[in-house]
Amino acid sequence: MAARPEVVVIGAGPAGLATLKALADRGIPAVCFDAGDRPGGLWVFEGPDSGAYRTLHLNTSRTRTQFADFPMPPDWPDYPSHDRILSYLSDYADRFGLRDAIRQRHVVTRVRREPASGWSIEADGPDGPAAMTARAVVVASGHNSVPRWPDPPPAGLTAAQLHSHDYRDPDQLAGRRVLVVGGGNSAMDIAADASHVAERTILSMRRGVWIVPKYLFGRPSDTLNGALATRLPWRLRQTVSQTMLRLATGNPSAHGLPAPRHGFLQDHPTLSDVLLSRVGHGEIAVRGAIASADKSTVEFEDGAREEVDLVVWCTGYRAELAFLDPPVLGDQVPLYRHVFHLDEPGLFFVGLMQSTGAALPIVEAQARLVAAYLDGHYALPTPDEQRADRAARLRKAHQRWGDRRTPMRIDFDAYLNLAADELRAGRRRRARDKGQTWSEVNR
Numbered sequence: 001m002a003a004r005p006e007v008v009v010i011g012a013g014p015a016g017l018a019t020l021k022a023l024a025d026r027g028i029p030a031v032c033f034d035a036g037d038r039p040g041g042l043w044v045f046e047g048p049d050s051g052a053y054r055t056l057h058l059n060t061s062r063t064r065t066q067f068a069d070f071p072m073p074p075d076w077p078d079y080p081s082h083d084r085i086l087s088y089l090s091d092y093a094d095r096f097g098l099r100d101a102i103r104q105r106h107v108v109t110r111v112r113r114e115p116a117s118g119w120s121i122e123a124d125g126p127d128g129p130a131a132m133t134a135r136a137v138v139v140a141s142g143h144n145s146v147p148r149w150p151d152p153p154p155a156g157l158t159a160a161q162l163h164s165h166d167y168r169d170p171d172q173l174a175g176r177r178v179l180v181v182g183g184g185n186s187a188m189d190i191a192a193d194a195s196h197v198a199e200r201t202i203l204s205m206r207r208g209v210w211i212v213p214k215y216l217f218g219r220p221s222d223t224l225n226g227a228l229a230t231r232l233p234w235r236l237r238q239t240v241s242q243t244m245l246r247l248a249t250g251n252p253s254a255h256g257l258p259a260p261r262h263g264f265l266q267d268h269p270t271l272s273d274v275l276l277s278r279v280g281h282g283e284i285a286v287r288g289a290i291a292s293a294d295k296s297t298v299e300f301e302d303g304a305r306e307e308v309d310l311v312v313w314c315t316g317y318r319a320e321l322a323f324l325d326p327p328v329l330g331d332q333v334p335l336y337r338h339v340f341h342l343d344e345p346g347l348f349f350v351g352l353m354q355s356t357g358a359a360l361p362i363v364e365a366q367a368r369l370v371a372a373y374l375d376g377h378y379a380l381p382t383p384d385e386q387r388a389d390r391a392a393r394l395r396k397a398h399q400r401w402g403d404r405r406t407p408m409r410i411d412f413d414a415y416l417n418l419a420a421d422e423l424r425a426g427r428r429r430r431a432r433d434k435g436q437t438w439s440e441v442n443r
Contacts, residue, residue: 005030005031005134006023006028006030006135006374007030007031007134007135007136007137007138008032008033008121008132008136008138009023009031009032009101010032010034010108010111010121010137010138010139010140010141010323011032011034011041011140011141011142011351012032012036012039012041012093013034013039013040013041013140013141013142014351014363015142015359015367016039016041016140016141016350017092017093017098018067018140018350018363018366019138019363019370019371020032020098020101020102021069021096021098022368022371023367023371024096024097024098025371026372026374026375026377027375028371028375031134032102033103033106033108033123034103035047035049035106035107035108036049036050037105038090038104039090039093039099040086040089041089041142042142042144043085043086045083045168046168048107049142049144049145051144051145051164051165051167051186052082053082053168053169053193054168055189055193056081056082056189057080057081058079058358059079059185059214060271060358061078061214061221061222062079063223064220064223064226064361064412065359066360067092068364069364070091070096072088078220079220103130105125106123106125106130107123107125108141108323109122109123111139111324111347112324113325113344113346113347114133117133118133118134118135119134119135119136119137120132121133121137136347138348138349138350139321139352140350140351140363141321141351142351142352143317143319143320143408144317146317146318147313147315147318148316149163149313150181150315156292156293156294156295157293157295158296159179159293159296159309159311160309161311161312162310162311162312163312163315164190164312164314164315165317167186170193170194170196170197171197173193173194173197174197174198175197175198175199176199177198177306177308177310178198178200178201178202178308178309178310178312179298179308179310179311180194180201180202180312180314181311181312181314181315182204182205182313182315182316183206183207183208183209184268184316185270185272186314187203187205187314190312190314191278192272192275194284194312195284196283200285200306201278201283201285202285202286202287202308203279203284203286203287204289204290204298205257205287205288205289206289207258207261208252208257208258208259208261209252209260209267209270210245210252210260210264210267211252211255211270211271212245212269212270212272213249213272213273214271214272214273215273216244216245217244221271222358225237225357225413226357226413229411229414234265237265238263238264238265238266241264255276255280256286257279257286258288265356265400265411266402267401268354287300287306288301288302296308296309298311319352319405319408330408331407332407333349333352333407334390335349335390335407336389336390337366337369337418337419337422338366338410338415339366339369340369340373340380340386342386342390348370350370351363352408354408354409355410355412355415356410356411356412357413361412361416362415365415365416365419366419368419369419369422369426372423372426372427376430377426377427377430378423378426378429380426380429381429394406
């Protein structure tokens, strides 16, 4: 291990592992700080930042989730369980010799620029504080570790409360009157779990979402959308996808769910094969937003009231980057191609995004951009060109996603194509000796 590595990577989940491999492929020495005791990040059950639960499975299909250079075993199911994914990431680390670069049980506490020496990184480890300098830092720690609670919480509520980040097992729900709040994948999974063991299960949804079954017409549903993405712009793909969903499952309102106010592909997809069935069987009661609470009684916007023992808040996460100096929220970081910091050369981000599809192919593509840049084989556009491009893409993103973390939103298939095009364009810029290379920025 180099005493002073070229690069420090923060996090050894999928994004950090992909970054370490991309750097190693180009012979760039790196050290990785990771809070857990093994590689895998959020997929480590009961890891320090993990929200994984026993019934968790992929909600994107195996072939659309795997790393391009390390396919998952072909005999695995279409939607593997969380423990299979952890073993896959562990095998990835072993296959490419990444473990020696990882310092486990090290929590990064501060990252700041040092004018004379690049970047300084401070971490708390099992043997006390650790410090290191490097010429570059890659933040690959994700943004799903700081739970976002309702603000303000319902006044007067005395029922027990739990964030989905701390949900682990259906035993936590058994025999209770459970209210699940949210419309994302975790909310659907937890409500389904509760419907089998709880005395009563209520699902509160502030707004409607498109419920996508994991299979459409006998195939994993995201493979159909991927096939459309190669041929159609997203607006036309949206129309085709919504038609297929209506044919397969009907309108959400037909199942007692609130109608979505946004079109399909204009928010993170919510996948569930069992929710509509459990609602249809009367095992899950669907309600609107919470209006008020009085001790254990919750009143909803439609006037309905429910007695509850436990509220599970599936309200997402705060994209906090508290270790940066100064601290910042993830959707406030100015990035070119969701990777390169516009104001801080040498500070890169892999995985700071919300994808309409899987994360692993995205972080793999981002890691390759970082490694190519640091190796001098890729040149950035000029700063003005980077800012103009980002501004134009933000305007288009607002048109599609509104104000819901717009800077972090990406279309899975479109971004993979964009990243491949960007790598080729950066190589051409480098060959023409135009644009900013790493050595030019850091003369």
